[in-house]
Amino acid sequence: MPSNRSRTAPHPASTPRGGATRERLLRAAIELLEEGGYAAAAVAAITTRSDVAAGALYRHFPSKEELFVEVFRTAAEQELAALYEASIKQGSVSEKLDAVVRKFTSSALNKPRLAWALGYEPVDPLVDAERLIYRQTYRERLADLLRIGIANGELPAQDADLSAAALIGAISEALVSPLSPVGEGVEVEELVDSLSRFCRQAVGASPE
Amino acid sequence: MPSNRSRTAPHPASTPRGGATRERLLRAAIELLEEGGYAAAAVAAITTRSDVAAGALYRHFPSKEELFVEVFRTAAEQELAALYEASIKQGSVSEKLDAVVRKFTSSALNKPRLAWALGYEPVDPLVDAERLIYRQTYRERLADLLRIGIANGELPAQDADLSAAALIGAISEALVSPLSPVGEGVEVEELVDSLSRFCRQAVGASPE
């Protein structure tokens, strides 16, 4: 189908300026989330940062909500991919858990506000639904990892779903609380070590 | 000072109707938080439920925000009192921890939305500040409890502050997640048992 397609596909692309505005909008939204949470990510702010007028947003998304659904979905995919990566490496469940904690931790520490916004901050219903799916998925994957450990005797018997949820909660809280006064603490490494130890002990993984 | 006090104290009380409107407003606010979170607790909703007009709220509070500061403060005091009670009973740290988990849990399970709103839902700055104090206090008290255990050898050495934060996170997440589809699960008892076990294991308390 080279030349002829009656009623050709809309139009490939053709922006007067440089990059795709759509991408700039998404990027701006993420940046604003990083800086000031959902409250800072107003339409005006997003479009201003993208060097377009407010109306332009609606040429690319049916609503602000839908834009954020995409932001959340993208972020969730990245997190889940990272979790997957961490979970296939190495052998021992304890090591995998350690890797997961570090992965999870490093992104959260790099961008605390973003992590908070993506994970906890209540937003519009549509976005919330998206987040619920992500959380559930993350929990399930983590529970799978635990189940493997339980099955092969590395971990004691336990409710894997509950443990997974509790781990996520423990990590989030431990990271969010001490870091709220934005100042990047000094003992980040130490914190992560302690946290990793805590998590492994919590599920009964053999030490070290 | 029986009869005379030039410029007597303002005025004791005198409502045309029954109870103190102020109390009704606070109560209504809590009920609405329980039912639909902060979003449902609009001034109009609060005043309607209290059988007064919107303006009446401003006879008792300088702003909606201040009303909620009071709501949060009261709730926080109750929680902290409960924590204190649980922590002075019995002897072993493991038992105390168990008591704390159950106390914390039962209130959260009774009113999940309220727990969420009080603990996590972002609100106005003033209220948020209040919550921050509460969280910090709760964490410190819990950390104190852990430190006692560490000191007398019941718990292994660890970062008590981090463990306290992680415990709170674990409990919150474990309770909130599986209960989001409001339906009261069947195995509440089981859940609490598992959670208590998880927490005690997480801090390295001797089993049982």
Next chain:
DNA sequence: GCGCAATGTGAATCGCGATTCACTATGCTG
């Protein structure tokens, strides 16, 4: 070189919730 679709503009509009305010009612105190 025309026409049309995509894209962008930005002021006006909408919606919604908090807050105000002029007025009324109540009941104490002197």
Next chain:
DNA sequence: CAGCATAGTGAATCGCGATTCACATTGCGC
């Protein structure tokens, strides 16, 4: 009683952010 402070009313107002829309501009296919 008169005076006055407390309480309450509820429509009007304010503020603020999302969304719309009538009007450019651009660039490709014909």
